[in-house]
Amino acid sequence: MTDFRTLLADLKRPRLLLRAARLGLMDYCRERDLKRLLKSDPPAGPEKTLRRLMQEEEQLEATRRKGDASYSISRHVDILIALLAELHLLPRPQQRA
Secondary structure (H helix, E strand, C coil): CCCCHHHHHHHHHHHHHHHHHHHHHHHHHHHHHHHHHHCCCCCHHHHHHCCCHHHHHHHHHHHHHCCCCCCHHHHHHHHHHHHHHHHCCCCCCCCCC
16 A cells, blocks of 8 residues: 555645645535546545546646646646645554554
8 A cells, every 4th residue: 555645745846836735625625626637537535546646746746847838837736735635535544552
């Protein structure tokens, strides 16, 4: 199983992008937003969804770093919002006593 919490914690993205994503969390609607972002019905669980969103985010980050004119900051923020929201849907790891 992929540890998405670690992957997201290790993301090195501009602070403004992450701040915008955190602010957008309150307006996130899984059914509506994932259908729009993934251009299909959302996968069944958050783990599969997180894999697809991570791939999309990595492509956006590569486009941003290249300075490509096709980069969409609003799409990048939307993907980051979805990543953060889906992460909250994962079960918490068991704590050892």
